[in-house]
Amino acid sequence: MTRTLPEPKISPELADFWAATRDGRLLVRACRSCDSPHWYPRTICPFCGSPDTEWRDHDGTGTIVTYSVMRRAPVPYVTAYVELTGGPTLLTNVMDCDPDALAIGQAVRAVFPKTEAGEAWVMFTPA
Amino acid sequence: MTTQGRICIAGIYEHPLRKAPDISTAQLHAECALGALQDAGLTFADVDAYYCAGDAPGGITMMANHMGLNLSQIDGTEVGGSSYILHLAHAAQAILSGRAKVALVTLAGRPKSDPLKPPPPGPATEFEAAYGIATQNAYAMCAMRHMHDYGTTSEQLAWIKVAASHHAQWNEHAMLRDVVTVDDVLNSPMIADPLHRMDCCVVSEGGGAFVVTSADMARDLGKPLVVLRGAAETNMGQDHGRNVPLTHTGAAITGPKAFAEAGVTVADIKYASIYDSFTITVLMQLEDLGFCEKGKGGAFVADGNLISGVGKLPWNTDGGGLCNNHPTNRGGLTKVLEAVRQLRGEAHPKVQVPNCDLALVHGTGGLLGVRHAAATAILERIA
Numbered sequence: 001m002t003r004t005l006p007e008p009k010i011s012p013e014l015a016d017f018w019a020a021t022r023d024g025r026l027l028v029r030a031c032r033s034c035d036s037p038h039w040y041p042r043t044i045c046p047f048c049g050s051p052d053t054e055w056r057d058h059d060g061t062g063t064i065v066t067y068s069v070m071r072r073a074p075v076p077y078v079t080a081y082v083e084l085t086g087g088p089t090l091l092t093n094v095m096d097c098d099p100d101a102l103a104i105g106q107a108v109r110a111v112f113p114k115t116e117a118g119e120a121w122v123m124f125t126p127a
Numbered sequence: 128m129t130t131q132g133r134i135c136i137a138g139i140y141e142h143p144l145r146k147a148p149d150i151s152t153a154q155l156h157a158e159c160a161l162g163a164l165q166d167a168g169l170t171f172a173d174v175d176a177y178y179c180a181g182d183a184p185g186g187i188t189m190m191a192n193h194m195g196l197n198l199s200q201i202d203g204t205e206v207g208g209s210s211y212i213l214h215l216a217h218a219a220q221a222i223l224s225g226r227a228k229v230a231l232v233t234l235a236g237r238p239k240s241d242p243l244k245p246p247p248p249g250p251a252t253e254f255e256a257a258y259g260i261a262t263q264n265a266y267a268m269c270a271m272r273h274m275h276d277y278g279t280t281s282e283q284l285a286w287i288k289v290a291a292s293h294h295a296q297w298n299e300h301a302m303l304r305d306v307v308t309v310d311d312v313l314n315s316p317m318i319a320d321p322l323h324r325m326d327c328c329v330v331s332e333g334g335g336a337f338v339v340t341s342a343d344m345a346r347d348l349g350k351p352l353v354v355l356r357g358a359a360e361t362n363m364g365q366d367h368g369r370n371v372p373l374t375h376t377g378a379a380i381t382g383p384k385a386f387a388e389a390g391v392t393v394a395d396i397k398y399a400s401i402y403d404s405f406t407i408t409v410l411m412q413l414e415d416l417g418f419c420e421k422g423k424g425g426a427f428v429a430d431g432n433l434i435s436g437v438g439k440l441p442w443n444t445d446g447g448g449l450c451n452n453h454p455t456n457r458g459g460l461t462k463v464l465e466a467v468r469q470l471r472g473e474a475h476p477k478v479q480v481p482n483c484d485l486a487l488v489h490g491t492g493g494l495l496g497v498r499h500a501a502a503t504a505i506l507e508r509i510a
Contacts, residue, residue, distance in 0.1 A: 009248060010253075011253075014253075036369070038369070039368030065373070066373055068320050071319060072318045077259050087369065089371050091254060121257065
């Protein structure tokens with residue numbers, strides 16, 4: 001039994017992001033003005049307020065900042081914060097892993113599990 | 128505009144129910160309001176300012192009409208369980224500015240019989256809720272990182288629950304009255320690593336209310352003068368992925384501000400009501416408020432240091448959310464109530480702090496490590 005993934009509610013500003021995840025690619029939004037990546041993606045930089053933001057491709061590598069195994073669920077699952085190489089840090093799930101063998105600092109890589117409708121989420125698995 | 132001791136909490140009431148299948152949520156609000164007004168020696172007709180949050184059925188105008196209130200100040204600020212501590216500060220400002228004279232704050236709910244619906248989805252929902260973020264695993268991720276960075280242990284966290292249970296044994300209305308041990312906590316089932324079931328608060332139905340007036344009015348009413356000395360509120364998110372606050376909370380901002388406004392220091396505090404959705408919540412907020420150094424919370428809470436009459440910081444002497452009451456999954460209002468009881472000398476004799484003249488109240492609304500609001504209030508008993 002695996003966890004059923006919900007369908008994302010795709011906002012118009014993030015259509016490119018979700019199109020990329022369908023293709024197995026991770027896009028990070030970053031500001032051209034203050035050169036900071038941020039998460040979750042927004043068109044106006046939450047750090048400096050500039051509307052001059054852009055999508056940047058990310059290779060999906062990162063490390064676990066913290067995690068927890070949700071035992072009180074029909075199918076236990078792992079939530080985690082993962083720091084992408086070069087930032088930012090994002091809230092996610094770690095899947096296809098032994099939950100009891102995870103550790104803070106562990107290297108992970110992005111995976112893109114599909115929903116029934118063919119959309120894809122950004123999750124991670126041990127590298 | 129600081130309150131400078133000119134605003135009082137003149138009436139308090141905590142509903143005795145912890146399970147309420149046979150009473151409507153609106154009726155619970157109204158009974159809590161009536162109880163607090165009676166405690167203050169006032170009536171519904173005296174109320175000209177009303178404060179409630181997302182738990183008010185039908186919203187603030189429906190509840191105001193339900194109770195027959197005619198208002199000059201209406202404030203439905205909704206920031207989860209911390210809402211009511213913000214309401215206290217907002218009510219104080221309204222009274223100081225002359226816009227209101229008698230402010231009523233209510234909380235009530237029935238999470239088992241009539242659960243609150245989640246708010247409409249927002250821009251962060253696809254990046255949080257979809258990953259199965261519930262309350263337990265959000266706080267658990269904070270605990271996991273705190274343990275990693277500072278060596279905090281499950282045994283130390285368990286001491287917080289142990290302290291709450293020592294207090295709850297004297298509270299006849301408390302949901303859980305059995306005294307528990309560190310081993311009991313560690314042997315309870317794992318909910319979200321590293322938090323056990325006994326690291327988590329109760330799910331209770333019921334509510335409470337309090338009434339805010341000028342100190343002059345409270346004096347005329349013959350009530351013990353419990354005044355607001357200082358208050359502060361803030362919000363905190365994930366720092367947009369740059370430096371996600373996993374081991375600190377909004378208390379790091381509101382604590383120093385509230386102390387500065389009150390003109391007192393952490394060493395002056397005789398009693399603390401600190402939100403306890405989980406044991407880790409208490410530990411992180413204690414550090415951020417300055418009761419101990421950052422990272423030393425584990426050592427601070429161990430060995431009964433939070434037990435009234437035993438340790439240095441009597442805390443949540445009603446049993447708190449961990450053992451007594453956490454009405455509709457919101458802890459801020461009951462924190463105010465026990466602080467007022469302590470300052471009035473009306474806490475249970477077994478947990479009453481001698482000469483309790485200065486108390487701190489702190490609450491969190493939302494999820495630590497994800498997004499939350501925080502509020503601190505410092506209350507003083509004056510002659």
